[in-house]
Amino acid sequence: MANITIDGKPYSVPDGSLLIDAIDQAKTKLPRYCYHPGLSVAGNCRICQVEVEKMPRTVIACNTRVTEGMVVHTASAKAKESQQIVLEFLLANHPLDCPVCDQAGECKLQDYYMEYGLYDPKFDDQKVKKAKKAVAVGPTIMLDQERCILCSRCVRFTDEITKTHEFGIFNRGDVSELDVYPGMELKNNYSGNVADICPVGALTDRDFRFKMRVWYLGSQESVCPGCSRGCNININYERSRPYKSDKGRVMRLKPRENAAVNRWWMCDEGRYAYKAIDQDRMTTIRTTAGATTWEAAVREVARLLKAAPAAKWGVIASAQHTNEELYLVRKVFKDLLKWPHLGYHEAGEDGPQDEILLRKDKNPNTAGASVILDLGAANGAASVLERARKGELEGLVVFGRDLSKMGAPGLLQEVRSKVRTIVYIGSAQHATAAAADVALPEACYAEKDGTFTNFEGRVQRIRMAVPPAGDARPGWKILSEIAAEIGEPLVFSKAEEVFKRLAAEQPAFAGMDYKVIGSQGAVWSRR
Amino acid sequence: MSEAILSRNFNIPDAHKLSVAEPRGAYETARKVIGALKPEEVTNTVLASNLRGLGGAGFPTGKKWQFIPKDSKKPVYLVINADEGEPGTCKDRYILEKDPHQLIEGILISAYAIGSHKAYIYIRGEYVLPYRNLQSAVDEAYAKGYLGKSVFGSGYAMDLVVHRGAGAYICGEETSLLNSLEGKRGYPRLKPPFPAIVGLFGCPTIINNVETIACVPHILKNGAAWFTALGSPGNGGTHLFSVSGHVEKPGVYELPMGVPLRDLIYKYAGGVKGGRALKAVIPGGMSAKILKADEIDVKMDYDGLKAAGTMLGSAGVMVMDETVCMVKMLYYATKFFSHESCGQCSPCREGTGWAHKLVTRIYRGEGSVKDLDTLLTIARNMEGRTICVFADAAAWPIQSYITKFRAEFEDYIVSGRGKAVAAELEAAGAHAH
Numbered sequence: 001m002a003n004i005t006i007d008g009k010p011y012s013v014p015d016g017s018l019l020i021d022a023i024d025q026a027k028t029k030l031p032r033y034c035y036h037p038g039l040s041v042a043g044n045c046r047i048c049q050v051e052v053e054k055m056p057r058t059v060i061a062c063n064t065r066v067t068e069g070m071v072v073h074t075a076s077a078k079a080k081e082s083q084q085i086v087l088e089f090l091l092a093n094h095p096l097d098c099p100v101c102d103q104a105g106e107c108k109l110q111d112y113y114m115e116y117g118l119y120d121p122k123f124d125d126q127k128v129k130k131a132k133k134a135v136a137v138g139p140t141i142m143l144d145q146e147r148c149i150l151c152s153r154c155v156r157f158t159d160e161i162t163k164t165h166e167f168g169i170f171n172r173g174d175v176s177e178l179d180v181y182p183g184m185e186l187k188n189n190y191s192g193n194v195a196d197i198c199p200v201g202a203l204t205d206r207d208f209r210f211k212m213r214v215w216y217l218g219s220q221e222s223v224c225p226g227c228s229r230g231c232n233i234n235i236n237y238e239r240s241r242p243y244k245s246d247k248g249r250v251m252r253l254k255p256r257e258n259a260a261v262n263r264w265w266m267c268d269e270g271r272y273a274y275k276a277i278d279q280d281r282m283t284t285i286r287t288t289a290g291a292t293t294w295e296a297a298v299r300e301v302a303r304l305l306k307a308a309p310a311a312k313w314g315v316i317a318s319a320q321h322t323n324e325e326l327y328l329v330r331k332v333f334k335d336l337l338k339w340p341h342l343g344y345h346e347a348g349e350d351g352p353q354d355e356i357l358l359r360k361d362k363n364p365n366t367a368g369a370s371v372i373l374d375l376g377a378a379n380g381a382a383s384v385l386e387r388a389r390k391g392e393l394e395g396l397v398v399f400g401r402d403l404s405k406m407g408a409p410g411l412l413q414e415v416r417s418k419v420r421t422i423v424y425i426g427s428a429q430h431a432t433a434a435a436a437d438v439a440l441p442e443a444c445y446a447e448k449d450g451t452f453t454n455f456e457g458r459v460q461r462i463r464m465a466v467p468p469a470g471d472a473r474p475g476w477k478i479l480s481e482i483a484a485e486i487g488e489p490l491v492f493s494k495a496e497e498v499f500k501r502l503a504a505e506q507p508a509f510a511g512m513d514y515k516v517i518g519s520q521g522a523v524w525s526r527r
Numbered sequence: 528m529s530e531a532i533l534s535r536n537f538n539i540p541d542a543h544k545l546s547v548a549e550p551r552g553a554y555e556t557a558r559k560v561i562g563a564l565k566p567e568e569v570t571n572t573v574l575a576s577n578l579r580g581l582g583g584a585g586f587p588t589g590k591k592w593q594f595i596p597k598d599s600k601k602p603v604y605l606v607i608n609a610d611e612g613e614p615g616t617c618k619d620r621y622i623l624e625k626d627p628h629q630l631i632e633g634i635l636i637s638a639y640a641i642g643s644h645k646a647y648i649y650i651r652g653e654y655v656l657p658y659r660n661l662q663s664a665v666d667e668a669y670a671k672g673y674l675g676k677s678v679f680g681s682g683y684a685m686d687l688v689v690h691r692g693a694g695a696y697i698c699g700e701e702t703s704l705l706n707s708l709e710g711k712r713g714y715p716r717l718k719p720p721f722p723a724i725v726g727l728f729g730c731p732t733i734i735n736n737v738e739t740i741a742c743v744p745h746i747l748k749n750g751a752a753w754f755t756a757l758g759s760p761g762n763g764g765t766h767l768f769s770v771s772g773h774v775e776k777p778g779v780y781e782l783p784m785g786v787p788l789r790d791l792i793y794k795y796a797g798g799v800k801g802g803r804a805l806k807a808v809i810p811g812g813m814s815a816k817i818l819k820a821d822e823i824d825v826k827m828d829y830d831g832l833k834a835a836g837t838m839l840g841s842a843g844v845m846v847m848d849e850t851v852c853m854v855k856m857l858y859y860a861t862k863f864f865s866h867e868s869c870g871q872c873s874p875c876r877e878g879t880g881w882a883h884k885l886v887t888r889i890y891r892g893e894g895s896v897k898d899l900d901t902l903l904t905i906a907r908n909m910e911g912r913t914i915c916v917f918a919d920a921a922a923w924p925i926q927s928y929i930t931k932f933r934a935e936f937e938d939y940i941v942s943g944r945g946k947a948v949a950a951e952l953e954a955a956g957a958h959a960h
């Protein structure tokens with residue numbers, strides 16, 4: 001460890017660490033454009049100038065290693081002057097078109113100008129004109145070359161992370177231009193990240209462009225449910241809008257830094273999947289007896305389940321459910337009703353996997369399901385469905401999934417013709433929901449609290465960003481009310497309480513609570 | 528003129544051919560050194576000779592060689608900087624074109640000293656004849672076994688590749704050169720790490736100028752003391768001075784380090800053309816600060832010119848007589864630097880372009896006196912904040928021309944004589960770039 005001083009305060013940082021990382025850890029503000037902790041150091045923007053005592057000139061913190069006894073000033077007159085000078089150069093050819101720029105509000109040029117700008121610009125000459133103003137460089141991203149400050153983050157991202165090498169900087173001097181290579185387009189499953197890391201409005205997300213000024217957005221921490229990686233995300237939403245099919249409440253997803261999971265990135269598959277939150281949702285209760293309120297519906301379903309002969313009913317649980325919900329599924333169906341036919345994993349739904357983040361298991365909580373439900377190997381969803389298909393079951397409870405997308409074609413019709421009662425509890429309106437006798441609308445992941453366990457056994461929180469669509473309710477709430485109605489007092493008012501109970505009963509979760517999990521997750525003590 | 532060492536074959540017809548060069552002593556020294564001396568002995572001799580890098584920065588060559596890690600598991604490379612892009616400089620060209628075997632011999636000895644078995648010569652793309660002569664010299668050396676698996680039968684393997692540049696001035700900056708050699712864009716690298724530790728293809732690398740390496744055989748042949756005595760204190764040897772501009776006899780002159788600038792102009796280069804009065808001299812290539820006529824009593828070595836507030840740089844001496852317009856000079860200087868900035872660092876990319884716009888405005892008679900101060904501010908702000916020293920080099924002409932010839936700049940602006948220039952430029956179709 002090296003003992004250093006930053007702005008008068010002492011810190012102890014690992015030997016040889018980059019000064020800019022030490023400054024960040026000290027929670028001291030320092031402007032930067034080109035530096036990104038997930039990419040190689042380019043040192044080209046030159047703005048992270050700091051004063052280091054005994055050095056003749058200010059130096060860039062991103063290419064300076066700490067040494068024992070280093071005394072650093074990030075905001076001394078000398079440091080500030082240097083930062084201001086660099087900023088003035090950066091703005092010399094910038095179009096200053098903030099009023100029509102979609103990045104406004106989250107632009108580092110704008111931010112730093114407010115903090116470090118010289119309010120007396122000297123540049124009064126013709127700015128360099130560049131060819132590409134708002135030109136699509138691929139299906140997801142728009143490029144505006146005049147706004148680009150040539151920090152090369154996007155180039156390094158496509159060189160070092162995706163290794164797809166679409167971007168390059170062409171020409172020299174002040175006519176240097178960022179562009180895709182001739183004949184190429186930016187088309188890879190991580191393309192959306194370049195809009196996140198572009199510090200200015202040069203690369204913007206075509207999906208989000210001009211949807212909304214960013215200062216009107218709310219943000220909630222969550223986890224992407226797209227695969228078993230569980231990339232940490234922020235859900236950006238418009239709080240005041242009620243759910244209306246095909247009108248977005250959720251505006252976009254942004255990756256949230258988690259060094260142990262997704263670093264700073266997320267894949268496009270996950271990023272643009274947010275649309276399902278506001279599309280084709282099941283929003284109303286439907287039962288055989290015509291219940292319209294939750295009280296009536298819960299009573300009806302509880303009566304149905306209680307009366308069902310255990311060996312003649314089956315459950316298709318879901319690895320898309322939270323740990324809390326899976327705990328209640330287990331409580332109700334395995335421990336209380338003692339139904340033997342339970343399954344959750346749907347083989348055949350697996351998709352592509354890569355070396356970066358994407359996992360082929362497209363469920364966010366397979367690990368949680370396997371530990372909590374603790375089913376024998378023979379008891380998968382396939383075997384439950386096989387029983388249903390053979391006419392061995394009278395009733396089936398399906399969570400979330402659409403049977404028409406599982407197994408062989410025609411499975412849903414076959415099951416429907418053999419099984420007398422189908423209860424569907426889920427958030428999407430699809431063929432299975434339509435074919436069910438009872439359908440209860442469930443909140444989706446963006447509308448509830450809970451936790452997922454990723455493929456590495458990391459338990460991570462999801463949080464409610466927007467209220468449930470229509471009459472929908474979180475699954476844990478529906479299940480806890482059904483349990484209470486059946487006669488087991490599993491009454492919880494918050495997901496957090498369910499988790500507490502789960503942690504007390506399941507050794508893997510021992511010692512965890514929502515605080516311990518925090519925003520970065522906590523790893524199972526035992527697998 | 529003093530003893531011709533580096534230039535001894537420049538006027539010998541066909542000296543680039545082995546058949547002419549060898550009888551005149553080429554490879555004699557290398558043959559004696561390789562396998563006979565220890566590599567450290569070679570380095571120590573070079574260190575003691577006070578040889579300083581002749582590419583511009585004047586870093587002691589022996590000291591640079593000692594930075595190569597002793598226990599490196601990776602190959603060590605020697606890279607010869609033959610990019611010679613500094614305006615006003617044409618000295619390396621003579622060695623490459625007239626006496627390439629001198630350079631190859633220097634490469635053999637230097638590579639042996641640093642434990643390298645592979646060297647590259649990165650030659651300026653525009654140097655066509657020098658390239659041809661150099662490549663045929665390399666081919667001849669291979670054919671004779673002076674390069675290849677066992678140099679002179681000593682068992683020491685040495686490969687040499689000639690690589691042509693593609694015309695960017697910045698590729699003369701050593702780390703930019705390495706990137707270019709690797710097939711990447713010619714962007715200077717951040718330092719640290721320095722090339723001696725992480726250089727070409729991530730391996731320890733020494734980069735030296737053509738002339739620097741050409742000195743090495745002579746040092747090994749005649750001894751460090753002889754070389755030191757040739758020059759001035761701390762600046763060993765002779766140097767090839769490229770003298771251009773308003774002199775009677777422009778050309779490349781080999782003279783001892785420390786020769787007075789006045790002698791170089793009046794004694795050797797025949798004085799100012801047509802007997803006109805001297806106005807100014809740029810002593811070390813376009814990047815060096817200008818000297819006024821009354822500032823030429825300086826010694827032409829690293830320390831002498833540093834003391835005079837400028838630098839020896841590439842020893843490209845540009846002489847200007849009284850007819851020269853300093854505004855026009857600055858226009859061409861800023862034009863050059865804005866065109867050649869690699870564009871990585873914001874102060875350099877934006878600063879060089881901005882400065883050139885302002886100077887163009889002045890040059891065209893559309894500027895104001897206030898622009899001069901803005902120019903000085905831009906120049907000051909560009910200095911010391913970038914990846915390589917190009918930005919500093921671009922700042923120095925601005926600073927030195929304007930401060931030393933301020934009255935002329937102001938008079939030019941106030942008189943409005945730039946308007947005629949604008950019309951001329953328009954006619955010639957000249958643009959800011």
Ligand SMILES: Cc1cc2nc3c(=O)[nH]c(=O)nc-3n(C[C@H](O)[C@H](O)[C@H](O)COP(=O)(O)O)c2cc1C
Pocket residue numbers: 579580581582583584585586608609610611612613696697698699700701702734735736737739740915916917
């Ligand atoms: C912008 C710039 C251009 C340069 N161009 C050349 C060049 O054309 N030839 C050269 O030998 N050195 C050039 N140099 C200096 C090299 O970076 C390096 O210092 C030199 O090749 C080292 O060799 P030496 O120690 O033998 O002088 C340049 C430096 C800069 C900053």
Ligand code: SF4
Pocket residue numbers: 147148149150151152153154155178197198199200202203
């Ligand atoms: S487009 Fe954005 S990320 Fe890419 S170089 Fe320009 S400013 Fe940097």
Ligand code: SF4
Pocket residue numbers: 697714715867868869870871872873875876913914915916917918
């Ligand atoms: S100082 Fe200029 S030439 Fe040197 S690396 Fe920076 S932008 Fe390129």
